[in-house]
Amino acid sequence: xxxxxxxxxxxxxxxxxxxxxxxxxxxxxxxxxxxxxxxxxxxxxxxxxxxxxxxxxxxxxxxxxxxxxxxxxxxxxxxxxxxxxxxxxxxxxxxxxxxxxxxxxxxxxxxxxxxxxxxxxxxxxxxxxxxxxxxxxxxxxxxxxxxxxxxxxxxxxxxxxxxxxxxxxxxxxxxxxxxxxxxxxxxxxxxxxxxxxxxxxxxxxxxxxxxxxxxxxxxxxxxxxxxxxxxxxxxxxxxxxxxxxxxxxxxxxxxxxxxxxxxxxxxxxxxxxxxxxxxxxxxxxxxxxxxxxxxxxxxxxxxxxxxxxx
Amino acid sequence: xxxxxxxxxxxxxxxxxxxxxxxxxxxxxxxxxxxxxxxxxxxxxxxxxxxxxxxxxxxxxxxxxxxxxxxxxxxxxxxxxxxxxxxxxxxxxxxxxxxxxxxxxxxxxxxxxxxxxxxxxxxxxxxxxxxxxxxxxxxxxxxxxxxxxxxxxxxxxxxxxxxxxxxxxxxxxxxxxxxxxxxxxxxxxxxxxxxxxxxxxxxxxxxxxxxxxxxxxxxxxxxxxxxxxxxxxxxxxxxxxxxxxxxxxxxxxxxxxxxxxxxxxxxxxxxx
Numbered sequence: 361x362x363x364x365x366x367x368x369x370x371x372x373x374x375x376x377x378x379x380x381x382x383x384x385x386x387x388x389x390x391x392x393x394x395x396x397x398x399x400x401x402x403x404x405x406x407x408x409x410x411x412x413x414x415x416x417x418x419x420x421x422x423x424x425x426x427x428x429x430x431x432x433x434x435x436x437x438x439x440x441x442x443x444x445x446x447x448x449x450x451x452x453x454x455x456x457x458x459x460x461x462x463x464x465x466x467x468x469x470x471x472x473x474x475x476x477x478x479x480x481x482x483x484x485x486x487x488x489x490x491x492x493x494x495x496x497x498x499x500x501x502x503x504x505x506x507x508x509x510x511x512x513x514x515x516x517x518x519x520x521x522x523x524x525x526x527x528x529x530x531x532x533x534x535x536x537x538x539x540x541x542x543x544x545x546x547x548x549x550x551x552x553x554x555x556x557x558x559x560x561x562x563x564x565x566x567x568x569x570x571x572x573x574x575x576x577x578x579x580x581x582x583x584x585x586x587x588x589x590x591x592x593x594x595x596x597x598x599x600x601x602x603x604x605x606x607x608x609x610x611x612x613x614x615x616x617x618x619x620x621x622x623x624x625x626x627x628x629x630x631x632x633x634x635x636x637x638x639x640x641x642x643x644x645x646x647x648x649x650x651x652x653x654x655x656x657x658x659x660x661x662x663x664x665x666x667x668x669x670x
Numbered sequence: 671x672x673x674x675x676x677x678x679x680x681x682x683x684x685x686x687x688x689x690x691x692x693x694x695x696x697x698x699x700x701x702x703x704x705x706x707x708x709x710x711x712x713x714x715x716x717x718x719x720x721x722x723x724x725x726x727x728x729x730x731x732x733x734x735x736x737x738x739x740x741x742x743x744x745x746x747x748x749x750x751x752x753x754x755x756x757x758x759x760x761x762x763x764x765x766x767x768x769x770x771x772x773x774x775x776x777x778x779x780x781x782x783x784x785x786x787x788x789x790x791x792x793x794x795x796x797x798x799x800x801x802x803x804x805x806x807x808x809x810x811x812x813x814x815x816x817x818x819x820x821x822x823x824x825x826x827x828x829x830x831x832x833x834x835x836x837x838x839x840x841x842x843x844x845x846x847x848x849x850x851x852x853x854x855x856x857x858x859x860x861x862x863x864x865x866x867x868x869x870x871x872x873x874x875x876x877x878x879x880x881x882x883x884x885x886x887x888x889x890x891x892x893x894x895x896x897x898x899x900x901x902x903x904x905x906x907x908x909x910x911x912x913x914x915x916x917x918x919x920x921x922x923x924x925x926x927x928x929x930x931x932x933x934x935x936x937x938x939x940x941x942x
Contacts, residue, residue: 377942413779415941432936434781435676442779448772450693464685465780467676509776 367392367517367548368412373421375407382407384572385421390550394543396559396566397552404572405552406445409521412550413442426517438467441510445521447502451495455486455505458494459512466513473512480508485534500531507535511542518542518549524558536562591615592631592655596638597623599649604641611637623652631655676781686777686790694798699763703756703799707806710747714739715813736814737823741892744830748807749886753837754867756799758859761845764791765935766855774940785932792846792928799838804831826891833889840882840920843927850934876909882923888916
């Protein structure tokens, strides 16, 4: 993905808070469509989103959104919607009044803002609660009304910081359905999360960041290929694990074998060869009662862990 | 369909004003300001009940007549204390409330220039503070000045109201700047009002020209009651500016502070 095609192009971006470096020389091009921004707490996801939405100014480097510089360019927000992470509201306002007011500030005439606010609230199952003060909303409703203000003016790019945080299953489903539908409509969405299966359910395009640096970006499958170069963990439960361990320990690629209750956990740089070897030993009858061959590396969580861990 | 033109600046200011005025009027800061502004009125009424000739003030030779009492309250209590304190309490909150409430993000993520956000909130401050202070002053006037004297002295009330309104505006601009630039603007505000201004007004020469209070007092059309006490001392040593100079200087301070505040708001990062 070239920076020219990207909805968000970040080049050599650094952000310091005093002596603390939140983002360090980060370069990434986020394509159109739905992109998951993944990383543990403190990775720099929220800082990057605040830079993308012009809340923060880069200490160094450049952020361009939809081809334009962000800092000091409020007109850009005609096309951008932002759902921040913080649980902060004008508590005394009703959900409808709040979303309508922000829609008007986004450039919609008063009448259209009312319609747009009602539509956004209905999309997030808040139609019945629209006339209630936000202060009376549950945590999930607060999260959804925050999302409603981001979508009411129908922006081209949505930036959602942990939008699924605190949602109950129904709310989560409503939000995920909305994000997928917006993606299908050709809009772009950047959604951050530290819960990987949530993002996996939304998109296969991800950017992994940790400690202010991009660890990997692109399709999940491409990122999976990256970890093939790194040691895998395979857990094997069998009858004679001590013998099995002695055979496997001599194999090329095996780095360590750890004993557990009736099982061994093998760390190997050649997982395919290990699977073939175990299959062969079982077929030859040299290993009895192989009841489990599993790898915790088969999900996105493991991809993330592999890339984050030193 | 997404809008493709931002709201006109005037409309953006109006929307921010509407949003901010209601929130500011019903805040605990406003309640405090209302009590502060009403306290002299309550005391004056109580004094009037207790005294047949008017309200007795410490340092004066005896009971003062109604208009003199009103003038003293305007100069000593409203211009020196109520207006500056109200401005510290409400003016510093113009941006600080949104920052502390972490709601500024929603406003800064709109196609609205940051100066419009400041302008809307500053106008809300002006209206809110004026509504809390000026009606009390008017009631105080009618409570203290005999009805027979109203016709002859009503112009003084109007001049007082205009001077206090200008004071609200200028102090508000100073503390809006403080709120836009500083992390603890209230501390700065009280140091400015009760530290710098009180000291500067007591110093000889033209030092009072680097205070807001010095110019504000020049606009208040009441003669000081004698020369005793802190107030009288300030009048003796200070070189009082003329009305045109005072108005001009206050307008310049107002404009410069608001301009600097807009620059600060445009450049400052309000989130971490």
